[in-house]
Amino acid sequence: MSARVLAGPPVAAALLADAAARASRLPTPPNLVIVRVGDDPASASYVRGKSRKAGEVGLRSTVHALPETTSQAQLLALIDTLNRDDDVNGILVQLPLPPQIAEAAVLHAIDPRKDVDGFHPLNVGELWAGRPALTPCTPAGIMYLLEHYGIPVAGARAVIVGRSHLVGRPLAALLLNADATVTVAHSRTRDLGAVTREADILIAAAGRPDLITPEMVKPGATVIDVGINRVLNAEGKGHLVGDVHPDVAAVAGALTLVPGGVGPMTVAQLLANTVRAAELQHAAYSDSAQTDAAPTDAVQTDLGVAGELVR
Numbered sequence: 001m002s003a004r005v006l007a008g009p010p011v012a013a014a015l016l017a018d019a020a021a022r023a024s025r026l027p028t029p030p031n032l033v034i035v036r037v038g039d040d041p042a043s044a045s046y047v048r049g050k051s052r053k054a055g056e057v058g059l060r061s062t063v064h065a066l067p068e069t070t071s072q073a074q075l076l077a078l079i080d081t082l083n084r085d086d087d088v089n090g091i092l093v094q095l096p097l098p099p100q101i102a103e104a105a106v107l108h109a110i111d112p113r114k115d116v117d118g119f120h121p122l123n124v125g126e127l128w129a130g131r132p133a134l135t136p137c138t139p140a141g142i143m144y145l146l147e148h149y150g151i152p153v154a155g156a157r158a159v160i161v162g163r164s165h166l167v168g169r170p171l172a173a174l175l176l177n178a179d180a181t182v183t184v185a186h187s188r189t190r191d192l193g194a195v196t197r198e199a200d201i202l203i204a205a206a207g208r209p210d211l212i213t214p215e216m217v218k219p220g221a222t223v224i225d226v227g228i229n230r231v232l233n234a235e236g237k238g239h240l241v242g243d244v245h246p247d248v249a250a251v252a253g254a255l256t257l258v259p260g261g262v263g264p265m266t267v268a269q270l271l272a273n274t275v276r277a278a279e280l281q282h283a284a285y286s287d288s289a290q291t292d293a294a295p296t297d298a299v300q301t302d303l304g305v306a307g308e309l310v311r
């Protein structure tokens with residue numbers, strides 16, 4: 001292997017340390033609520049990881065594990081309760097959802113100020129308008145990783161393979177906002193290799209093992225592997241592989257591995273987003289407490305109320 005390995009865990013640790021420091025400056029530890037529907041073991045395992053990390057950096061977190069048979073109305077009712085609860089700063093509904101629940105209805109229902117996944121259409125729109133507030137965790141984590149390792153983005157040719165709402169689309173917006181020249185390729189792209197060979201930064205986010213082979217990579221390029229594919233090895237044991245063939249390491253200048261690359265960044269960014277959401281909520285409340293405060297004798301009362309709501 002000749003490529004430099006862009007390891008995720010140490011960078012995730014830096015992001016988490018920053019989130020923990022910011023959390024400690026808030027009047028109360030930020031509170032993340034994770035909702036998971038059904039019993040997909042992978043989902044359960046990711047959610048456990050997110051919740052454990054939250055505790056490690058001084059955040060509060062609660063997991064609601066709902067049965068596979070949960071109706072859309074039941075899930076929307078829970079989201080409504082969480083939206084109204086001032087003690088909840090962030091809400092994440094783990095995807096995918098069972099077929100009786102329309103994903104779009106759920107993502108529309110989450111209060112955009114508590115949308116730590118950045119999937120609400122308001123946050124998606126702000127991102128594409130270049131005014132991001134809460135941005136999707138995997139793409140934001142990738143941007144942090146690139147910056148941490150000093151990979152130049154402005155002016156670079158970036159090619160993303162995959163156009164999902166979780167990764168490909170929002171990452172295209174973030175790279176564009178950071179002045180890259182962005183191409184989004186997908187399953188219908190003609191001559192994929194010709195497109196990917198243009199990339200200074202190649203992002204594989206298609207969910208297909210070994211999709212990116214060495215001849216598809218420009219020598220010296222940075223390759224970011226977002227694939228999370230569970231495959232069986234010769235002994236029938238399950239393990240995790242990305243979308244990038246291992247031999248790409250001989251051609252690329254730098255690359256991430258799976259596991260140990262983008263995954264840990266996703267979790268760290270989720271907690272950073274939760275702290276960000278809490279900061280924005282507290283700031284919005286202090287602003288309105290200042291502007292709404294009536295002069296003279298009413299001030300004391302308003303501050304008292306503020307003190308109570310902010311906790």
Ligand SMILES: Nc1nc(=O)c2c([nH]1)NC[C@@H]1CN(c3ccc(C(=O)N[C@@H](CCC(=O)O)C(=O)O)cc3)C=[N+]21
Pocket residue numbers: 045046049092093094095096117137138228240258259260261262263264266267
């Ligand atoms: N609303 C929502 N938001 C998400 O952010 C979201 C989601 N739904 N659904 C599923 C995907 C997947 N995802 C991962 C998070 C961490 C790792 C991770 O930590 N991976 C470790 C290995 C974990 C292992 O060994 O299983 C690594 O790559 O090193 C992977 C995948 C978040 N997702």
